[in-house]
Amino acid sequence: MRITFITSNPGKLREAMAYLTPLGVEVQGLKFPYPEIQADTLEEVAAYGVEWLSERIDGPFFLDDSGLFIEALQGFPGVYSAYVFKTLGIDGILKLMEGVEDRRAYFKSVVAYWDGEVHIFTGTVHGRIGLERRGSGGFGFDPIFIPEGYGRTFAEMTTEEKNRISHRGRAFEAFSNWLRDKLKIG
Ligand code: ITT
Numbered sequence: 001m002r003i004t005f006i007t008s009n010p011g012k013l014r015e016a017m018a019y020l021t022p023l024g025v026e027v028q029g030l031k032f033p034y035p036e037i038q039a040d041t042l043e044e045v046a047a048y049g050v051e052w053l054s055e056r057i058d059g060p061f062f063l064d065d066s067g068l069f070i071e072a073l074q075g076f077p078g079v080y081s082a083y084v085f086k087t088l089g090i091d092g093i094l095k096l097m098e099g100v101e102d103r104r105a106y107f108k109s110v111v112a113y114w115d116g117e118v119h120i121f122t123g124t125v126h127g128r129i130g131l132e133r134r135g136s137g138g139f140g141f142d143p144i145f146i147p148e149g150y151g152r153t154f155a156e157m158t159t160e161e162k163n164r165i166s167h168r169g170r171a172f173e174a175f176s177n178w179l180r181d182k183l184k185i186g
Contacts, residue, residue: 001024001025001026001060001183002025002026002027002028002059003026003027003028003059003060003062003113004028004030004057004059004060004061004062005027005028005030005061005063006030006032006049006053006057006061006062007029007030007063007064008031008033009139010029010139011138011140012064012066012139012168013027013029014159015159015162015163015166015168015169016029016064016168016172018159018160018163019163019172019173019176020172020176023176023179023180025176025179030057030061032056034049034052034053034063035048035049035052036049036065036082037049038079039079040079041079042065042066042067042078042108042109042122043110043120043122045065045079046063046110046111046112046120047112047118047120049063049112050062050063050112050113050114050118053114054114057114060113060114060115061114062111062113062114062175063112064109064110064111064168064171065109065112066081066107066108066110066167066168067079067080067081067107067108068081068105068106068107068140068141069106069107069108070093070097070105071102071104071105072097072100072103073096073097081140085140085141090133090141090143093129093141093144094129094131094132094133094144103128103130104126104127104128105126105127105129105145106124106125106126106167107124107125107127107141107166107167107168108122108123108124109122109123109166109167109168109171110171111123111168111171111172113175119175119178121172121174121175121178122170122171122174123166123167123168123169123170123172123173123174124170125147125148125165125166125167125170126147126148127145127146127147127150129144129146130144130145130146130153132144133153133155134152134153134155134156135152135155135156137154137155137156137157137158138153138154138155138157138159138162142155143155150165
């Protein structure tokens with residue numbers, strides 16, 4: 001089965017393919033800008049995006065809205081992660097975290113799938129913000145995120161390794177289990 005992944009982020013597409021292709025799902029990336037509304041939760045942003053796209057895209061598709069939530073910053077950048085990544089960037093986050101002892105943070109990913117109605121799958125991974133950037137893999141905030149129980153950042157892991165424990169990997173796990181059940185595939 002072929003499903004379109006609406007994203008402008010090649011890192012997300014790579015992770016989706018590594019996860020879903022072995023299950024027999026052909027993922028086709030499509031850059032199709034959609035409105036990301038200002039809302040308090042990733043779920044609301046994702047659901048609005050899917051409804052909007054459903055009138056413009058043929059066939060089943062999904063999108064992924066994700067964010068980094070830093071405890072000491074009351075969940076910032078959260079739903080504003082894409083904007084903050086483009087403006088403050090990793091260096092800006094490290095600056096905001098200078099001298100901050102509580103470095104706990106989590107990533108959350110919301111995958112919203114459309115097949116005539118909206119289906120939402122979520123995944124979270126807890127960890128901490130490193131003191132400096134490390135690694136060249138992954139994308140986005142990966143060089144400063146160290147998942148719980150690990151001494152390495154996501155950027156120091158392979159795609160497969162990151163997928164096994166990441167927010168997106170967990171959301172895809174839920175999504176693919178649901179797909180398998182529904183379509184009797186894989
Ligand atoms: P889309 O076109 O798919 O929306 P995007 O990069 O704009 O791509 P989001 O709107 O979901 O994605 O914004 C999430 C931000 O958080 C973005 O800057 C990402 O780089 C970052 N991010 C999301 N998932 C991440 C991950 O697994 N590792 C590191 N950073 C991540």
